[in-house]
Amino acid sequence: MPLPSPPPPPRPAPVRHGAPAARHIVMLAFEGARLLDVTGPLEVFSAAARLGGRYEIHLCSPDGSAVTTASGTRLAVDAGMPESGAPPLDTVLVPGAEELTQGRFPPGLLDAVRTLAGRSRRVASVCAGAFALAGAGLLDGRRATTHWRHTATLAARHPTLSVDPDAIYVRDGHLFTSAGVSAGIDLALALVEADEGPGLAREVARDLVVFMQRPGGQSQFSVPARTPRPRHDALRALLDEIAADPAADHSNTVLAAKAGLSPRHLARLFREHTGTTPAGYVEAVRLEAAQTLLANGESATATARRTGIGSDETLRRLFLRRLGVTPSAYRARFCTTTR
Template sequence: MTKRSVLVVLFDDVQSLDVTGPVEVFVGASESLPHPGGYEIRTASLGGAPVLTSSGLRIVPDGSLEDAPAPHTLLVPGGEGVGRPDPRLVDRLRAHASRAERIVSVCTGAFLLAEAGLLDGRRATTHWAYCDRLARKHPAVDVDPDPVFVRDGEVVTSAGVTAGIDLALALVEEDLGREVADQIARHLVVFLRRPGNQAQFSAQLAAQTAKREPLREVQRWIAEHPGGDLSVESLAVRARLSPRHFARTFRSETGMTPGRYVERVRLEHARRLLEHTGDGVQEISRACGYGTPEAMRRAFVRTLGSAPTEYRRRFRPLDIG
């Protein structure tokens, strides 16, 4: 089996975990194979100079970006250094990307890809805290703040920091099969290997906290009673507002409609029950306010791309004992 070459781009103030997380996955996959194959990792910087990560760790690259051969996978990590990219680095990224079969960014590495024009007209993501900034700075990029990672053709972008491990595991599964990816996940003691379209964070974090106490109380009530009557009319009564005023105010203060917020809370609660309990799908659907297993199935397929039973099978906590 021919090894797939992975070129990891290094620069000053890179986030060290954006580099080491994916590298550990790729190296582990190679070592797990019963025959030569997997990945050949090469790190490179401008001129081959050592780089200092944002945490103070010094990394000595394997060589220079100028002399690096064309890679199968070009991996661009993020970090504070993306805020002041060297034009020579952007030029080298553009040159390597033109020859790579797959272009990958971790966290804010998406800013470097965007700077090189590699995300124009494409759907992409980055760390949730920087999605708005990426969209403002590069309006030609279709920024999606929700997923853990996004694939658009040969370009794959991921969310913040540890999402790079999720992305690398997904690429290993694509290249070498699910069995190898699961084995590496167990070795790294990854608690939950997340699907790419899973939300980066919980509904409570995704939405802003309302300024008014009645609306904050409604948010708490929704989180604590996902199986209850969470219609706009019922929640408006709890907030002591008319349904129309409640819906308008809730969206204004949280950045999310009541229906969308309820949908996220219910899905999040259902996922936790599937991951951590042996409760049946019918029981979970009732506990989470879906009413029927079919309603929950539709919500899972629409949002996560898999039915509840498949989600439980693939993304339950890994047995590493």
């Protein structure tokens, strides 16, 4: 199938002798792609270019036609895939779509992924875009990740693939895969840091008001958000109260009294609906609150007090046990995207 040539680019500004060439970033959009999978990484590279990074961004589709994303937003693309005579490609980005997880690929997508991958320095997927990389044969025998809801499906469909269900993004050689939707922003920031250094990546993160590096893995996302809402009214009220004020007295005795239940009955309900004990749930919420405070520059002492964890030493032991790092090391992670 002949591929149309991209339109001529605008006349570039004069280039100083010996200046490095721009890195060409190609986002391969297609029918049904998730909008944020496309626009999130492009915002990162666009901000990086505006702040001095050497990037040129291209939005393409397999056949050069405009595409309609999963949200119904219509995206006009630059053209079809760049032809072989075009400037060398640096990075190819493949967004995700729900259909990909079901083994349904838009016409021409897998061929386009293979072609672009053969001409680029590195290939990256966002969310379920990993299914397109795997379907194109790029991930055989590799490590990868995808949206937490689909990691088991990806592993079952591609047995030679080692799937990390808890990673925000995974690098295996020149191949990068990222977790659900907004993790594409995390990955793009890491790519900018690798290209241009942590200084520019930090400026981009500040410009977009996002974490330089998101804390933890996919399992570190909001405790209330990833806990199914219990059917039991009293338990629902307790979970809301814990989330609203982590530092309050949430001992088993106090919680049971508020719910009008015995401590034993309350423990059974927690185990049934949250998969953990009352104390375990409270600890997880407090840890999450502590992560947020530390990331925003709060001291360890104030963080321990404001979250109900208690002392600096208790905070330190909790971080080591649950995250494998000290509070100070955790705070330092926000200075770089490197994991």
